[in-house]
């Protein structure tokens with residue numbers, strides 16, 4: 101077989117992209133299309149499965165196998181596919197409503213099982229497709245069509261939720277930061293098991309500017325706490341230090357550089373990653389970005405298939421005639 | 434043996450006791466020994482929804498009914514000829530089903546003032562004459578068992594637990610059941626606990642000997658083997674037959690079996706049974722809910738597996754949206770609904786055939802699926818093969834409507850030989866230029882099954898309406914109309930056998946038409962009407978959607 105080098109163009113379908121002008125989904129799409137050749141997997145072995153929402157139209161624009169399924173259920177379909185077809189590279193595309201409202205149950209269970217699927221959660225903190233109702237990640241007090249007096253619900257922090265659900269890989273990136281998102285995608289692909297990547301995504305129509313503090317040149321350096329494995333966690337102005345069993349935000353200069361927490365993505369203790377996740381509040385004045393957690397844990401599909409191959413190795417493959425004639429049988433002449 | 438033997442042509446026995454008394458096991462064993470004797474038989478377990486209702490109460494009564502005969506029979510029987518009641522609650526719960534003259538065997542040790550008052554007996558029915566029109570055998574099942582086991586180092590409580598084996602031994606003597614199979618069953622079950630094994634074997638033997646020696650039991654009974662077609666037989670329940678049929682379908686098609694399921698009575702045993710057979714490459718996935726269960730099955734089907742989900746009515750309600758997606762994606766999918774009483778939680782452990790309309794229409798939009806209904810426990814095997822044939826040939830969701838009566842009931846099944854089984858071989862779409870994911874086969878109207886991993890066939894599918902042939906998103910009303918009709922035509926055109934009519938004289942003026950588990954009761958009714966000289970025909974639908982093509986003709990033939 102001759103090695104063919106694939107390009108971004110090979111992963112781009114002929115479908116016209118139909119998001120609103122300026123939508124953050126465009127840049128995510130472009131980054132993913134550019135990244136896929138590097139994945140090193142033949143196009144036919146790549147599958148994108150999405151739910152319902154603006155973001156979930158994503159699979160149509162990629163020339164791979166793809167399924168635009170139903171609201172919230174993509175992780176279930178992807179799990180069945182991943183368990184029965186371990187040869188495939190499977191991505192789930194989902195929105196904050198899709199994955200955290202209607203599909204919340206499936207998200208946490210896929211993560212705890214550690215099924216080999218990479219979940220890209222496009223968090224625009226709003227229901228885009230249904231024209232702008234508040235979502236489970238909208239900040240409290242959000243005024244939308246369905247909450248004219250402001251929303252009352254306490255929002256989810258998707259990263260905290262994923263860590264609570266025993267996720268083995270959790271990261272956060274930003275739609276417009278192509279380089280950073282590519283790095284995170286690379287690490288997620290190398291990880292065995294499920295990966296959740298929260299991507300802050302701007303919806304210029306219904307929630308414009310939701311992530312401006314982490315995107316605008318004037319504010320972003322102070323707001324982004326960059327997490328790089330083996331390096332101190334800090335922004336331009338602040339850093340993190342240990343405080344008992346937790347972490348504390350301090351101004352740079354108020355402590356010695358050597359006091360700052362040196363990031364360890366492989367820290368087996370989930371409370372470390374959880375403590376990190378708590379710094380991203382609704383106001384987004386200090387937001388950790390990068391990989392929170394990347395630990396090794398048995399992947400579900402290979403365990404399922406391992407049980408099967410073990411029993412076949414021990415007892416031989418099943419024989420239908422033996423099965424049907426098993427138990428108490430008798431002959432009638 | 435010195436006692437007289439009476440020949441009978443059929444008997445219905447009901448074992449009833451507390452849910453902790455092991456009545457299901459006792460019934461199962463008696464069934465197996467009866468099957469191996471060659472009687473035709475039919476069984477019906479009946480157990481409470483509570484796992485452990487308070488001991489000795491009405492709510493905790495569990496029973497097992499077995500009908501066996503020297504001829505072919507259709508149902509587990511209506512009125513028992515003999516009731517084994519392990520306590521007052523069991524007697525009270527079952528006496529109303531017993532015809533006068535029936536035999537009752539009770540454990541008299543359990544008829545204490547305390548136990549009697551628990552269920553509201555003001556006087557002891559064994560003494561107050563209220564059972565005078567029955568043949569009552571008051572046996573100290575508990576005390577006799579405990580006395581027999583006194584040589585073993587067991588506590589009284591442990592010894593008492595073997596009283597069901599004493600009862601089984603006694604009944605086995607009464608009806609001349611062979612003992613070898615039950616003895617080897619007990620050895621396999623309790624092999625690792627020698628004391629418990631010894632207790633069960635001893636109680637079983639003592640029960641047998643009690644019948645043989647005590648004067649209370651004057652006669653024993655013989656039921657000759659039924660004349661059944663030659664072949665190898667086993668006794669099988671509906672859920673086991675479905676599970677084994679699905680494994681057979683997987684082997685015959687070469688497709689990996691993937692079951693996604695969420696536990697629910699009375700469907701869970703399908704999950705349990707399939708989970709035992711991993712060496713057939715079977716994947717069982719206990720999902721977080723019914724929606725995930727069917728989602729995973731659909732995902733596996735997309736990847737080229739035989740995708741199956743099994744549930745009961747409330748679970749089917751949750752699966753509706755995903756079944757609709759299966760209709761739109763035109764992928765093979767098998768959905769099993771083991772019906773139970775509804776609505777809502779309804780009657781989890783009781784049977785009902787009330788999900789027909791949900792199966793047919795319980796989805797948004799025009800969303801036809803194939804609906805099949807097994808008619809007896811053993812028919813579930815054949816129905817599973819049919820569901821797989823239709824789902825994979827036509828790329829369509831197929832619903833199987835079983836129910837609690839079929840699922841837990843059992844009957845002898847003539848095991849098919851390997852050469853009788855159908856070829857279910859499936860072709861996936863192969864690499865080709867200008868692939869059209871929704872180009873239909875002219876005969877079956879099925880679209881190609883193009884699984885991920887096939888080079889050159891990369892394509893996108895989804896729940897949004899598809900353009901004819903290309904499968905691209907389409908909002909065109911004319912295309913929608915075309916696709917709605919195509920999906921309907923595909924289901925309507927599924928090839929199925931004609932409906933056969935049982936009409937011995939060929940000119941019956943009344944036809945009894947049924948579907949699903951009513952087969953046995955209807956057949957039994959038809960038999961008895963014919964015995965009374967009525968000219969009556971029977972037909973039974975196993976295919977609910979589409980109907981057999983000759984159904985209209987069949988209905989026109991008779992007046993009523």
Ligand SMILES: Cc1ncc(C[n+]2csc(CCOP(=O)(O)OP(=O)(O)O)c2C)c(N)n1
Pocket residue numbers: 152153154155156171194195196197198199222224226227228229230235
């Ligand atoms: C069962 C069901 N309920 C409701 C909807 C309507 N619906 C479609 S998308 C959506 C929310 C989408 O929000 P999100 O997941 O955040 O995606 P976004 O559009 O913001 O990318 C809703 C409520 C649906 N399609 N299906």
Ligand code: SF4
Pocket residue numbers: 118119120122123124125154155224228229302303304305306
């Ligand atoms: S509504 Fe918002 S999220 Fe949806 S496409 Fe438009 S900009 Fe993007």
Ligand SMILES: [Mg+2]
Pocket residue numbers: 153195196197222223224225226227228235
């Ligand atoms: Mg959203």
